[in-house]
Amino acid sequence: TIDRAEGKRAETIFDSVKYYKHYTLVECKPITGRMHQIRIHLATQRAAIVGDDMYKGKPVFLSSIKRGYKLTKGEEEQPIMKRFALHARHLVFKGLNDQDIIIDAPYPKDFATLIKLLDKFDA
Template sequence: MSTLNDRVEKVNLLALAKEYSDDAQACHRLDKDTSGVLAFAKNPEAYRHLSMQFEHREVNKIYHAVVDGIHRFQDQLVDAPILKQDDGIVKLSRMGKEAQTYFTSVKSYRQHTLIECRPITGRMHQIRIHLSSLGASIAGDEQYGGRPVMLSQLKRGFNLKKYTEEQPLMKRMALHAFSLEFNLINGEKQRFEAPYPKDFAALVRQLDLAS
């Protein structure tokens, strides 16, 4: 099995994995604007082995998100079914598929909070809609109520150059797949972590400086 840190560069990661192993297959997916750990199986046997762990919810997944507002979550469980709509977004609905996510606050800033997210199920946009339901939309995730983070919000005396328009500190939502833990075919448990990519790290650094 191999892991890659996604979204830092615009590349086809499956094609990249196939350069190392012709039979490589992606074992799960990340949303388009989510960075972090992805697992690829090098052969069909490994693919089946890890896919079964995902299906039986035996893979431990941890995501980090910067969200709007101050929140003090401690193993906060959101158990709310998710329904995929025709327009490509999701909503909470009793007609949807079961979905559970645990949330724990890691660090609070002046107007934001860094959250550890532990999804039990793997529904489309699960973390995003569950955080939104708590009034803690992911920064930059305008589809689910998040607001972009501007340096002018954080830095006193910030001056924008004339005739320029201020850009968000992150040009995507602040969601990062931080780690994956699963069993190899030989039964050995492995944990893989992805460091923050440049944009996520820069956002957290600016939030630290402004606190």
């Protein structure tokens, strides 16, 4: 919940990187650093993060994006990602000597798999 009267200011810049039929890959740049900031800001725009059940983000199942997908009998379908789809791809912060420290991290395997499947079945 956002407490507009007593809450602290929070700012996030969003950029839509890629549009799919049912999803959007979004780059988020938090200007302030509040707990759950990105998650809350996206949820208030009805754009909850995939798999983030705290903020009404639903998991993605292959059956929901791949036409004709059928589970084998007795098998329970698992979500493509077993966590919510949030990843710190690029970080910049000041070191002790006041120089920028830059960290770039590729998508984790499960995140990359989700994007690959969305590219193939939801583009």
